[in-house]
Amino acid sequence: MSAGVELDGVTVRFGNFTAVNNANLNIKGGEFFSFLGPSGCGKTTILRTVSGFLDPSAGHVRIGGQDMAGIGPNKRPTALIFQNLALFPLMSVADNITYGLRVRGLSRADRDKRATELLELIALPGQGQKLVSELSGGQKQRVAIARALAVEPQVLLLDEPLSALDLKLRQHMRNELRAIQQRVGITFIYITHDQGEALTMSDRIAVMSDGVIEQVADGKSVYDSPETAFVASFVGENNPFPGKVASASGDSAIIETPFGKLRGLNPKKLKAGDNAILFVRPESLKLGKGPDGSTFATPVLNAAFEGNMTHVFMKGAGKKNITVTVGRHGGTAIPASGENGTVHYDPALGLVLPEGKMARE
């Protein structure tokens, strides 16, 4: 069975410091939901609030429609997978997996039966008698998942469980996690600061920054239609062109930047005179001349050949360089370092957003 999780104005303070500020969310039952944000933005804090280790300073957490105030972590229908897994080193793999059943008073025989099933599920059959220290990183990972699933939670909470693994294993475990989630059908709330993880696995993503939820949407929307400067700069690579809105008409706007007047979509309905940032992704920028209002020129600094593509770094207005990603068989030749390069883009792929906090590089 799965249950939805509702955050209703949840605020968590540590002394004067606000770690989570007025979070409002409705996570549906059976959803794979991710929190994505840089280190220290309050992701773990939210998860600990949902699992009951922290009480919100204000607001309510509801699981399956029921208010969780005053209900301890051992009484909630959630199971948490810790950032460092926190397996019990003195217990065997099978004892780890069935610990939650043991404290519920299940008999040895029932526990053994369940352990066998779960070891099957995580593809570690017959390894129940091993010690945790005898497992590889990915196997420990799976044992932690099995231990959490054993208590049949309605919501599984995962705190960056893949961060300790190497890249290959991480990619493998992504698929594995997604498959397990679809098999057991319960709500997964997944925390990560790795956008690749969030984008590939999740049904929906909440992007967080400094305790504030900036945007909640599916992966494609977060990438294609970011709503704030932070989301635009944090998710994927992006080139910011700060300036002032010169004119706005229909759903597009023209913004006065150090590279001249440039055009982009205006989803936030900014008006002339507003401070704004135009974002154009590196893969949307093309070398060569295009129509006026979406063409500019700036010196080429250097180029990095990456096999299937080449990143061309060009001088930006501020400290940050402009990156242009050129495909393997792109038309225009890349100008030599130091020469002026001309760049254009499709104005439908430029995005004018209100000025705001940007992600740290």
Place this chain on the structure above:
Amino acid sequence: MSSRALAFLVPAIVILAFWLMSRWEARQGHDPTHKSFFERNGTVLGIAFVGLVAFWTLFLVTLPYLYMVVESFHPRLPPAKRGGPEDIATIAQYTSFFVNPTDGAWNTTHMYAFVYTIVVSAAVTFINLCICYPLAYYMAQSGTTQKVRLLMLGLIVPYWVNEILRAFSIRLLLASKGLINQGLMGIGITDAPIDFLGNNTGMWVGLSYANLLIMIFPLYNAIESLDKNQIEAARDLGAPWWKIHRDVVIPYAKPGIASGCTMVFMLAAGSLAAPLFLGGPRTLWFTSIVYDFFFQAFNWPRGSAYAFILLAACIAFVMFMLRLFKVKLGEAIR
């Protein structure tokens, strides 16, 4: 110079020498890069250090013990007869523990005192464990830094006072005109003062209190290194607090518990001040008997034999308990 004066003088000289050398080294300024022992101290000083430590362990620790072993297998003789024809190897000192040499009856007094000492020490160890485990857990896992520091200070400061003075201060508290009896009578719980010292309450309190720190620190060390997430993981999986302790904290802290218990048991069984000053008049503590053989009866052979009986029994008891709780000796003395 008498040999006894030498035994007191030599440690004093060694300590003074160490202190002077440490001062000298501090004056040289210390090098941040770590160097080997001899590099740091120079060959001459290094050899001197090693020599002194070797001297210490050999002459001041090992040899006296060996001397006592030898002594315990001798009959008790006046100095003039030592080495004479009557000075033969004998186990009479050991058998005298079981059978009285004077009348051939069972030596029930000493055997009773022996069992009493072991049982009380074991009980004191258990009481200390029960007191210290929650304290150590609080200090290691849930207390704020400030409160933990305060608590630690409160625990340590009384130990700056000499053991005998501490025993006497407890005696003052528990005496029939002491603070506690006055208080109890003041609020009307009792009419007459309770004889805390005569009924051995004082001895129990003294023995427990004297070994509190020795129990707390190994426990604290063990629990402190336990990952908080493991406690939370158990809680998240539905375990109530006592199951968390039973399944996660105590198994993890077992080596610390074992080493704390071992030390407290050994020290309690060997302690002299608390039973002497805080015990009832009829309480016979085995260590006091040993002490009396040495310094009252001047019967060193029998005193040595008794000391070794106690030592052997304590070691056997500790080994048995370690075996029972499946702790390796190496873990316990870590």
